[in-house]
Amino acid sequence: MIGSDDQWFIGSLAAHVTVGAVQSCASTSCPLPSIVQGGLPGRASTDALRILLVDQDSTTANNRWTLYLLIPGMPADYFQVGDQFDLNVGSAGNSIFYTTLDQTMTLSQGGHLMVFAGTRQQFGAALLPTVASAELMVEDAGESCKGAFDPSCGTAIHGARVSTPEASSLILPGQTIQVGTFSFSVDQFTQYIDTGFCDSKSNTRMAAFKHTTCSGTAAMCTSGPATCCGDSAYEAHCRDNGTWGCSGTDVLASTCTGYDFPSRGACQSR
Secondary structure (H helix, E strand, O other), X not given: OEOOOOXXXXXXXXXXXXXXXXXXXXXXXXXXXXXXXXXXXXXXXXXXXXXXXXXXXXXXXXXXXXXXXXOOOOOOOOOOOOOEEEEEEEEEEEOOOOOEEEEEEXXXXXXXXXXXXXXXXXXXXXXXXXXXXXXXXXXXXXXXXXXXXXXXXXXXXXXXXXXXXXXXXXXXXXXXXXXXXXXXXXXXXXXXEEOOOOOOOEEEEEEEEEOOOOOOOOOOOOOOHHHHOOOHHXXXXXXXXXXXXXXXXXXXXXXXXXXXXXXXXXXXXX
């Protein structure tokens, strides 16, 4: 997130904000400042959204922030001008050896978490961003595999255990999985291990958004989790009976791809 001074926001922030503008970085310039003073600027991915957030409780010139978001599967029209959110941000620079940025952001409506994004980089253990919500809990599920041998840095790839009141799933880097009503993406969760000459920081980057509408319900869905939006009754049905049964129609196991049901393994058709 970028502050009103066009630099990376550093510090803590809690504000009631309104969406002032939404643009695609495919059609507008999305410059990113350097994290290092005097460094070269960058540019956000053309797949990202540029979202202007305006503080509703302040009339000062420093009452707006620019949020760049790239979350797999997030609809391009997820944000609309005039939408209101409670914004919370925690951000700090880490200048050991070289400068990196830790930043965690949440957007909520009516006390309900809607969007989360976080990145952390530091030497040592890979740390999780803090999500202060009972609706979405993230835990370190431990190492899922070791990286290839490197004389400088060893690597350990971690998995994230993501839980909602309705469901729980193990998510590995590179995966996007629907857990309850949230679509959760893990881009990086890698620990770099010093074997004597390692100068790489462990890297964590993940994000999630809540589905705001469903194209089906427990009574009318026809294609499993994509349209049931993680409906808890149907997740339980898949887990307990080995199939998605929507309106009496069995759905092939492929529609359950990405759901973690270790007690029964992958969902199977009857």
